[in-house]
Amino acid sequence: FATLAAFASLLCAPVLLAGAAPAPAPSRTLADRAGPAHPINPVDAALKPLAMAPATPMTNAQRLKRGLAPNRPKFPRSSPRKLAPRASSTPQPGCTPRYGALNVVGAGVPPAAFVARVPNEFGEYGVTADFADALVVLYLACPGSAAALPVDLVTQNGLADYTYFGGITGFANTSPDLEPGSANYAYLGGILSSTGASAPPQDAPNSFTYATGDAEDVESTIWSVSPVDGAVSARWVNTDGAPAPATQAVYFPAQNFLLLTADPAAVEAEYGPSDVVALTFV
Structure with missing residues (x-):
């Protein structure tokens, strides 16, 4: 596994910054698919720009040289508001931090593609x-x-503000649950804090809700990384507390974003061309 220092010399994309302005409380809607097919993202939202972290994070030595405080450790942590039964607010002894990128492989993505650091205008991570x-x-x-x-x-x-890479329920969903035979989905975006292991969808701040004003539920602690080959898989938890069957990652090229679903064929039939992809930590 690569260290953060190895990536610092390579990751040099421009930094995008945006200020936050007061906004009305987000509204929550669930789709009714009795009528025509719905778009997969809002079409009439007044989108707010999202702040980005530096393209190349500064080391503690660089920060101290500039008179700045050292970086705060960014260990995964649980939300202080909603702790899952098995969640822990501190790293377990013996755990090792691993830094890397997420390689994306699939029929509809370019060769040697990765999850992109800059999301689309809806706050959803795509591919570069x-x-x-x-x-x-x-x-x-x-x-x-x-x-x-x-x-x-x-x-x-x-x-910058939503540093947990996780699932955000789709605005066109009929429920937060991902199930076979359903076109429900979850965007891959940023979440403010950890939702905890085995936790069902939670109402928490996230990049999609900030950008669109549409309130959606989230899950962050859903990832498994193979110690053998780095394969990354997701396990979405439905509202009844049971894991969704066969959660798969899908790339939606029309708007360059990734999502999770339990039925890629249903998502494609409802929303248009998309491709199942595999993620690998490299």
């Missing part, structure tokens, strides 16, 4: 063929039985 623009994430590799638990992927150079 330029490694210099790749999103860098951190996770904790833990020994023993803890290795089987889902982890958080914490972004290092992506969205």
